[in-house]
Amino acid sequence: MSNFDEIINRKNTQCLKYDALFERFGNTKLLPMWVADMDFRVSQPITEAIMNVAKHGIYGYSVESQKYYDAVKYWFENKHQWQLDDDSIFFTNGVVSAIHNLINAFTSKGDGVLIQSPVYYPFFSLVKSNDRKLLVNQLIELNNQYFIDFDDFEKKAREASMFILCSPHNPVSRVWKRDELERMAQICYDNNVIIISDEIHNDLVQKPFKHIPTATINTLIEDITITCHSASKTFNLAGLNTAYIITKNRKWKQQIQQHYARQHAHAFNIFGAEAMYAAYMHSDQWYSQLLQYIKDNYLYLVQYIQANIPHVKITPMEATYLIWLDFRAFNMTDQQLKNFIIDNAALALNDGPSFGIGGSGFQRINIACPRKTLEIALIQLTKACNSL
Numbered sequence: 001m002s003n004f005d006e007i008i009n010r011k012n013t014q015c016l017k018y019d020a021l022f023e024r025f026g027n028t029k030l031l032p033m034w035v036a037d038m039d040f041r042v043s044q045p046i047t048e049a050i051m052n053v054a055k056h057g058i059y060g061y062s063v064e065s066q067k068y069y070d071a072v073k074y075w076f077e078n079k080h081q082w083q084l085d086d087d088s089i090f091f092t093n094g095v096v097s098a099i100h101n102l103i104n105a106f107t108s109k110g111d112g113v114l115i116q117s118p119v120y121y122p123f124f125s126l127v128k129s130n131d132r133k134l135l136v137n138q139l140i141e142l143n144n145q146y147f148i149d150f151d152d153f154e155k156k157a158r159e160a161s162m163f164i165l166c167s168p169h170n171p172v173s174r175v176w177k178r179d180e181l182e183r184m185a186q187i188c189y190d191n192n193v194i195i196i197s198d199e200i201h202n203d204l205v206q207k208p209f210k211h212i213p214t215a216t217i218n219t220l221i222e223d224i225t226i227t228c229h230s231a232s233k234t235f236n237l238a239g240l241n242t243a244y245i246i247t248k249n250r251k252w253k254q255q256i257q258q259h260y261a262r263q264h265a266h267a268f269n270i271f272g273a274e275a276m277y278a279a280y281m282h283s284d285q286w287y288s289q290l291l292q293y294i295k296d297n298y299l300y301l302v303q304y305i306q307a308n309i310p311h312v313k314i315t316p317m318e319a320t321y322l323i324w325l326d327f328r329a330f331n332m333t334d335q336q337l338k339n340f341i342i343d344n345a346a347l348a349l350n351d352g353p354s355f356g357i358g359g360s361g362f363q364r365i366n367i368a369c370p371r372k373t374l375e376i377a378l379i380q381l382t383k384a385c386n387s388l
Ligand SMILES: Cc1ncc(COP(=O)(O)O)c(C=O)c1O
Pocket: 036, 093, 094, 095, 096, 097, 120, 166, 170, 198, 200, 201, 230, 232, 238, 243
């Protein structure tokens, strides 16, 4: 049985979440509940796999082996009923850098790239820093539930060459339903828009919700979809820089390979690959316990907030461990809210406006931590709210 209650010191370990508080928040005394990694120890098989590589003592160049392809295929077939073949998988070092490469491989300067906001903030900078035209389809929020504005989506898709979908969605925690995916995908198909489906959170879905890989909608959609994925969010491996791209479109797969080859950027991290293998093949028990622990943390947070600070509203968690909290009832400017969270609540959260339009008045809290840490965070937040 994994002990998710254990508080493990992450300070002074070159840990972004704990050791970059001054750089990111101007204050080292905050309780960090921000960047999307977990304060949990990985599964024992993952630790053992990494130790086995470490013990060898030679860390030269590595080469991909069949077992890593088999692990990805095994995972997708078992968890998502999606049959992949070796040719559809391309290993790379990160989802964000994969999206950067896909933008460059498949679009040109000035082309429109569509995203849905509020959304994971690098989506904005990836489009803008590559000199593409940013097209934003704002999600509709109704009583803290999020929906797609399809009329606007269709209008923007007419101007777009590429759509970057976040599925499940960070930060609003939606697991897109089949009819929503079908409708978005059909609009993309009709307008020759390539779909980049960032599905990094697809294994952090809570029942009764079910993740549907965008590419499985139908064979036409499969042909226009490139999926980006990694075991890193679910198994807490973000520091190991290992991810993969999936596409069944053979021509596109070649284009991706050529694009990476031109940059000589196809390094393979043996630690990450072995960790991914151990995650997919030997960590099922840890994984189901993790999902339950996150669910229980979420229920604890809901019950605590409703009982103590009911004017903070909660976006329902369908997936991820990132909860989108609504502080709009506080009637603060974004700067006031940001200062309030840092100075009064002593918390490091992700500031809503950084997720783009629709983020104003919100904060994102990461609940992938021991219950005790969450409890302390909620007590700090309550005290700060009560002192207003
Ligand atoms: C939607 C989404 N995509 C990508 C990433 C990061 O992926 P990587 O670390 O592989 O670049 C995150 C991290 O939080 C994320 O939420």
